[in-house]
Amino acid sequence: ITVTVLSILLVGELITDPTLDGLTQPLSGFENHRGGSTLGSDARPLGRVRHGVGNGVGDGTEGVVQGSVIGTYMHGPALARNPELADFLLSQALGTAVEPLDLPEVTRLRTERLAAGRR
Secondary structure, three states: EEEEEEEEEEEEEEEEEEEEOOOOOOOOEEEEEEEEEEOOOOOOOOOEEEEEEOOOOOOOOEOOOEOOOOOOOOOOOOHOOHHHHHHHHHHHOOOOOOOOOOOHHHHHHHHHHHHHOOO
16 A cells, blocks of 8 residues: 555545445445555455545545455544444454344434435
């Protein structure tokens, strides 16, 4: 990964469609960075930008997946906003599937943040 400092500050809601196998729900976060990341030949993006800027290099990608490493510009906090991603990471660490929890407050948060990204 090559990271460059951009001349503009990238701030706002970020929504992506995940490209990582096993993730089906849009990912949401808050981006606040000046970095632009160009992925190397062994890396692939975590998602395709639906709303926001993402990696900041104009290719419509966000984040990185390389081997067992996942990186993202999503803050807000990314795991609380994206329980499917949190469950994926836990499953990878434990070596076994993690059953998702039914938490209405998380569903409300996701609905609110995904709607904010469409405005």
